[in-house]
Amino acid sequence: MDYLNNDMNNEIFSYEKLSKGNKYNIKELLLHKLKLNKEFEIKTLDDIAFLQKTFVERLPYNNFDLCHGIDEWGLDYIVKRLLIDGEGGICTTLNILMGMFLHEFNIPVKLIKAHKQSQFNVIPHFSCHISNIFQWPLNNKWYMVEVGIGFFGSLNPIELGNEIGILSNAGNQSYYRCIEIPEDGSYIYQEKKPGTDSFFPLFQFNTKEITHGEILDCHQRYLEITEKKLFSFLKFETGYYYFHHDCLKVGFLDGKENTITITDQYQLKKMLLNYFNINLNVNVNVNVKKLV
Helix, strand or coil: CCHHHCCCCCEEEEEHHHHHHCCCCCCHHHHHHCCCCCEEECCCCCHHHHHHHHHHHHHEEHHHHCCCCCCCCHHHHHHHHHHHCCCEECCHHHHHHHHHHHHHHHCCCCEEECCCCCCCCCCCHHHHHHEEECCCCCCCCCCCCCCHHHHCCCCCCCECCCCCHHHHHHHCEEEEEEEECCCCEEEEEEECCCCCCCCCCEECCCCCCCEEHHHHHHHHHHHHHHHHCCCCEEECCCCEEEEEEEEEEEEEEECCEEEEECCCHHEEEEEEEEHHHCEEEEEECCHHHCCC
8 A cells, every 4th residue: 555645644744754665766766757877876966856856847827726625745646756757746745755765875864944924935826835955964953855846946955054054056046055043942034035135934844753643634735725726837947937827927037927827728728838849638627717
């Protein structure tokens, strides 16, 4: 039985337990999907940054299945949807896939979540965000590694507690950092945009491992907060594609943007297939009129 699909709401999510009895070679499958050499190894933090960037350029963020009642984060589901069909997923499934990959390199990694309530969660659905932290064996420091947060991903490992910050690997010239709150040992994920002097908070989190019940709670709250509106995001070398509700935005690193309004079912299906490799004929039946 797929470990993640067991009814174990109070059990801590564990990559170690997940890997036991795992019938998949996640490393081999992911490298194939990302079109990377099968001999790829993680020897430096730059290797992880390269992997993050390649990951978000090949596997889109999208919430289509969750918004249509498919709340799965088991390995069978993740492998089929992300690695076979290539249709992407929400932060949970994207980051679990990344975490499994790091685990296969014997890198200690933990699945964590944002605080449910915090003044530092500037976007409401960030209170539902799920991510990873890992311990780098060469210095024993902990880092955040993120592949499921769209516009706000640094695409670099971010050292926890380092207040200097790190330049984004996404090409947007922003800096990111995770500063510690000494009173409770939690952290705030922050961004400093180009042309500004200050870091601004995005969400608060701690390093406590989470339970399967907490994952389910995050998903349920996400649906309530977003009102089941559809999102998809995919980066490319000089910009990104972003689908929200009834329009497609193509943004570029130089600040230029193009917006295409979706007016009918055929246009929607064609756009999602061409830009995000999402086949609505297979996944969900969306009525465009309900999206407007």
